[in-house]
Amino acid sequence: MTRAGDRTRSPRKWTRLGTLDGPGEPIVDEVGIVQVAPGWPSIEWWIAGDDRWYFPAVEATVRQSLHHNTPVVETRMRVKGGDVCLRTFAVTVPTTTGVRDVVVAEVENTSGVPCGAAFAVRPVGVVGDAAIRQITIDGGVVRADGRPVLVLPREPAGALAGGRADEDLIARVRRGEATATSFAPVACAEGGAEAVVVVPLAHRNTFRVVVPVPEPDGTLAPGADAFPGAVPPADNVARGWRAQTRELARVRVADPRLQAVAESAAPWLSATTNHPLASTGRSVWDADRSPRWQHVAAVAGALDRLGLHDRSGVLLARAAAAHSDAPTGDVTWLVEAFAAHLTRRTDDQFAAAVAETCARAVASVEAGTTAIGARRRRRVLLAASTLFTRAGEFSAAAAAVTAAGAAHTAGDPAPTGADLGGGRCGELWAAMYASEAGDTAGAWAVLDRYLDDVSSTGVWSDDGGDGANRHDVGVSAAVASLALDLLATGRDGRLRCAAHVPDSWLGTSLEATGISTPLGTVGYAVRWHGDRPALLWECAPTGDGAIVPDDLEVTAPGLDPSWRGVGASGEALLGARDLPAVAAKGGSRMTGLQIGPSRGGS
Numbered sequence: 001m002t003r004a005g006d007r008t009r010s011p012r013k014w015t016r017l018g019t020l021d022g023p024g025e026p027i028v029d030e031v032g033i034v035q036v037a038p039g040w041p042s043i044e045w046w047i048a049g050d051d052r053w054y055f056p057a058v059e060a061t062v063r064q065s066l067h068h069n070t071p072v073v074e075t076r077m078r079v080k081g082g083d084v085c086l087r088t089f090a091v092t093v094p095t096t097t098g099v100r101d102v103v104v105a106e107v108e109n110t111s112g113v114p115c116g117a118a119f120a121v122r123p124v125g126v127v128g129d130a131a132i133r134q135i136t137i138d139g140g141v142v143r144a145d146g147r148p149v150l151v152l153p154r155e156p157a158g159a160l161a162g163g164r165a166d167e168d169l170i171a172r173v174r175r176g177e178a179t180a181t182s183f184a185p186v187a188c189a190e191g192g193a194e195a196v197v198v199v200p201l202a203h204r205n206t207f208r209v210v211v212p213v214p215e216p217d218g219t220l221a222p223g224a225d226a227f228p229g230a231v232p233p234a235d236n237v238a239r240g241w242r243a244q245t246r247e248l249a250r251v252r253v254a255d256p257r258l259q260a261v262a263e264s265a266a267p268w269l270s271a272t273t274n275h276p277l278a279s280t281g282r283s284v285w286d287a288d289r290s291p292r293w294q295h296v297a298a299v300a301g302a303l304d305r306l307g308l309h310d311r312s313g314v315l316l317a318r319a320a321a322a323h324s325d326a327p328t329g330d331v332t333w334l335v336e337a338f339a340a341h342l343t344r345r346t347d348d349q350f351a352a353a354v355a356e357t358c359a360r361a362v363a364s365v366e367a368g369t370t371a372i373g374a375r376r377r378r379r380v381l382l383a384a385s386t387l388f389t390r391a392g393e394f395s396a397a398a399a400a401v402t403a404a405g406a407a408h409t410a411g412d413p414a415p416t417g418a419d420l421g422g423g424r425c426g427e428l429w430a431a432m433y434a435s436e437a438g439d440t441a442g443a444w445a446v447l448d449r450y451l452d453d454v455s456s457t458g459v460w461s462d463d464g465g466d467g468a469n470r471h472d473v474g475v476s477a478a479v480a481s482l483a484l485d486l487l488a489t490g491r492d493g494r495l496r497c498a499a500h501v502p503d504s505w506l507g508t509s510l511e512a513t514g515i516s517t518p519l520g521t522v523g524y525a526v527r528w529h530g531d532r533p534a535l536l537w538e539c540a541p542t543g544d545g546a547i548v549p550d551d552l553e554v555t556a557p558g559l560d561p562s563w564r565g566v567g568a569s570g571e572a573l574l575g576a577r578d579l580p581a582v583a584a585k586g587g588s589r590m591t592g593l594q595i596g597p598s599r600g601g602s
Helices: 169-174 234-245 256-271 276-280 293-306 309-325 332-344 348-367 374-390 394-405 423-437 440-452 465-469 473-487 581-585
Strands: 014-016 027-029 042-048 063-066 073-079 082-094 099-109 115-122 134-138 141-144 147-151 158-162 194-201 206-212 250-252 488-491 494-497 510-517 520-529 532-540 553-556 560-566 569-573
Touching: 042 099, 082 234, 099 115, 099 234, 115 147, 134 158, 134 194, 158 169, 169 194, 234 256, 250 256, 256 293, 256 440, 256 473, 276 293, 276 309, 293 309, 293 332, 293 423, 293 473, 293 510, 309 332, 309 348, 332 348, 332 374, 348 374, 348 394, 374 394, 423 440, 423 473, 440 473, 473 488, 473 510, 488 510, 488 520, 494 520, 494 532, 532 553, 532 560, 560 569
Parallel strands: 494 553
Antiparallel strands: 014 027, 042 115, 063 073, 073 082, 082 099, 099 206, 115 194, 134 141, 141 147, 147 206, 158 194, 250 510, 488 494, 510 520, 520 532, 532 569, 553 560
């Protein structure tokens, strides 16, 4: 553990908490330290066991995961007698004048003995410096430079503060000096003021504190220094997230890595796409505010595949407006996202709103200002024709089709990750293109590698440099999109289920429900009759007068490359497969699986 104010603390990976309704972007690092905004202090948790003090930043027994695969980050630390668990989550709480966003830090003592829970306000942020020149306490409210940064439901049992000129706060805490319920204001011109409050935590008891989340301009909502009248426990928040996403795309697969990522995708994307910079693919934590339209397209694509069409449409409309205000970057990514959205949701008003952005992108491509390969050029122009048609601009649509026809793709190699923007997002886009072209094994190899590299909270970091510790929403969205594409895609009258099935999945149940495709919402299940898979499928129209053709062609190349089925729904017994030894010993797999949106828990 470093001394107070020391800026040399080793960086750790962090995860966005997000909120459903607000623009805040609080984060929590891999040992449970919270920071609500750049320049704001960090909130650490320490535990007083019956044998010694425990500090998560240096303890080897700290583990982190998602609580029920929702945006509730659970950090466990072993102490004498068992575990103490910290759950952190962002939530919108009611006030007398409206609502405000807070981060809740909930500590539960699951050990067999009582302990003390301490919350420290420190001048070293998870990201960047966070100077504190004055720190005060008033009842259950700790203020840093006059701003309430930690709010308890009552006065603490112990409190202690110091500055850079004082002895290390941790050494004083270990010595047992945090016994008074308050402390005198501490000033530190060097910005190294800090404080800690301590509360008793009996066996199996829980204690919650809140950290106010500032608005984008750095101000706090009225009443931020008051403990909310209703603070939901972590279990209730997790249940709420699960209820909101229950009708969306869901899967049941034999791979626990993919299962966890699939379950957490919709809550994560819902929680992290509300802040003002989301429409440009950036966040308040990014030093470089240049737009990343490719990341916006990735997030919108994942939202559409999951069934969150309204949220995708709002994000894309805001992105188009942001590009109008600052027309920079390769906006062709947005054109493909616009068209993909319109294949799933009929929205002429949306098409009209983004048509100008589409026209600028087409003009840039035609003028050579935006340099892209022939294959992508054809994709973008065909996407533009789809959007222009929906917007009623038929001459522009015809011109885009003509230009697409003139794009000579013969001999033009399939785009690589470097061709598609580089970095992790570019590599994932290349894998999605490869899957669409039929190279499902290659696409799975990329997905498999990313699943091996996923963090304990189900997210991926940015592309190296100081971004190596950052939770990158664009990369997470692209992984989710690639996974859903390999499970079910549909276009041009053809539905493809189970594009690639790893050998380890053979002989085990497989289910995918509620996946949104241009053909409709797809659900299917696989059960096994000995060494033969039985496929049950259904493709339902998405509304707006859509009709799934009766002669819909259905394939399942990952199960039986030679099989072809016909119809919007049906079942078929596919060809025999060589099962892995473990699966073969299990005999017949006759598990019945639900078709359609799942209504059960994960």
